[in-house]
Amino acid sequence: MKKTYRGASPSDLLRRAVEDLGESAVVVSTRQLSSSPPQHELVVSCDAGETALTPVPTRDRNQLLGRLVGSGARGVLAELVRKTRRGREPAPESSPARGGSSLGRRASDPLVRPLVQSGVDEALVPELIQEATARGGEIQEALREVMARRLAGSGERQDPERIIMLAGPSGVGKTTLAAKLAAQHLFRRGHQPVLISVDRFRVGAQDQLRTFAELIGVPFAAVDDDEALSQQLKLHRRHHPILIDTPGLLLHRSEDRGQLSRWLDLAGKASLLLVLSGASSVEAVRSSVEGARPLGIWGLAFTKLDERPAHGLMVTACSVARRPLRHVSEGPRVPSDLRTPSPAAEARRILPGGGAVGTDPRAALRALEGRA
Numbered sequence: 001m002k003k004t005y006r007g008a009s010p011s012d013l014l015r016r017a018v019e020d021l022g023e024s025a026v027v028v029s030t031r032q033l034s035s036s037p038p039q040h041e042l043v044v045s046c047d048a049g050e051t052a053l054t055p056v057p058t059r060d061r062n063q064l065l066g067r068l069v070g071s072g073a074r075g076v077l078a079e080l081v082r083k084t085r086r087g088r089e090p091a092p093e094s095s096p097a098r099g100g101s102s103l104g105r106r107a108s109d110p111l112v113r114p115l116v117q118s119g120v121d122e123a124l125v126p127e128l129i130q131e132a133t134a135r136g137g138e139i140q141e142a143l144r145e146v147m148a149r150r151l152a153g154s155g156e157r158q159d160p161e162r163i164i165m166l167a168g169p170s171g172v173g174k175t176t177l178a179a180k181l182a183a184q185h186l187f188r189r190g191h192q193p194v195l196i197s198v199d200r201f202r203v204g205a206q207d208q209l210r211t212f213a214e215l216i217g218v219p220f221a222a223v224d225d226d227e228a229l230s231q232q233l234k235l236h237r238r239h240h241p242i243l244i245d246t247p248g249l250l251l252h253r254s255e256d257r258g259q260l261s262r263w264l265d266l267a268g269k270a271s272l273l274l275v276l277s278g279a280s281s282v283e284a285v286r287s288s289v290e291g292a293r294p295l296g297i298w299g300l301a302f303t304k305l306d307e308r309p310a311h312g313l314m315v316t317a318c319s320v321a322r323r324p325l326r327h328v329s330e331g332p333r334v335p336s337d338l339r340t341p342s343p344a345a346e347a348r349r350i351l352p353g354g355g356a357v358g359t360d361p362r363a364a365l366r367a368l369e370g371r372a
Helices: 010-021 061-070 073-086 099-106 113-117 125-135 139-152 174-188 203-216 226-236 252-266 281-297 312-321 343-350 361-369
Strands: 002-007 025-031 037-047 163-167 194-197 220-222 242-245 272-277 295-303 325-331
Touching: 002 010, 010 037, 010 203, 025 203, 025 361, 037 194, 037 343, 113 125, 113 312, 125 139, 139 226, 139 312, 139 343, 163 174, 174 194, 174 203, 174 242, 174 295, 194 226, 203 220, 220 226, 226 252, 242 295, 252 272, 252 281, 272 281, 281 295, 281 312, 295 312, 312 343, 325 343
Parallel strands: 163 242, 163 272, 194 220, 194 242, 272 295, 295 325
Antiparallel strands: 002 037, 025 037
8 A cells, every 4th residue: 555645844744654654654755846835745655565765763753853864764865866876977987996907907916906906096006015015014914004094094184164065076976975964963963964055057956955954854055156155154154064065076177176166265164075986987086086186175985885895996095185084885874874984994895804815015016017
């Protein structure tokens, strides 16, 4: 049995569904209707055989939204992700290790291969091995320590500014990450976040974030120009944090970099969070980081590592940026699939285990020097 609810507030629709069908009901789909005033549609099923997108919880509003966010808000987020992927630019066809693909085929050294295959830039591998050799001790453990230091970034891990601006190429998952960060700050840290979208290029991007903001009960604003952004920043000056979702930008292009620079100037003190995808190529990651670095990167976030666990890309990005890895997203659940990374744990994912395999760094360096 399915039942459809329509109304102005997604939260009210969820309450009505709980009252009618009980806690065994599941959300099948959600969408925003093209009506004036705006209306939302919620389709709920109490059929045990129905594929559940979101379990509908019970009791009061905080528990309702807390459990919904804890289980992923997948009814709304699944729709958000589907629309995002339909509207994004085609992903690069290359694999994460494309930058080192010839090396990966030629070098048989067991110390080199896992680094390159995980997405570590082949140009970076000799530097990592030499640094690990200089540290002494067992080479694999030394390499993990070196990579962990790269992931931690250089200098102190300063707290973010009140305003966090998410930037990166199209299709990396900035909108979904903004939603996850808002939920994390609201439910886990007790903050009062605000979501602002300046993405006026991708169809439906602002509607997706608006729907999520209404669902969890945080302010949202969609702005179309610099003046409107300035007004919203002044209006929400007492909120923390203000999360700004930007459109897809190719930051190696001066035009896109200039636009991001103007938004950062308008925001005053803002932390630039560069969002990258684990499904990208080494070249794409390096290009984005090199383009964003002159603007002052606060930290990096990697998404879609559930699709392709290319953790070596994170070492490449942090090495080029010289800034820390701040967030890792590994699935659609909000905010449970968003985690604060441990540099040591991420390094162990790239180079797991120990023992005598690949313990001769000189052989690894000879393999690197022998490539065409």
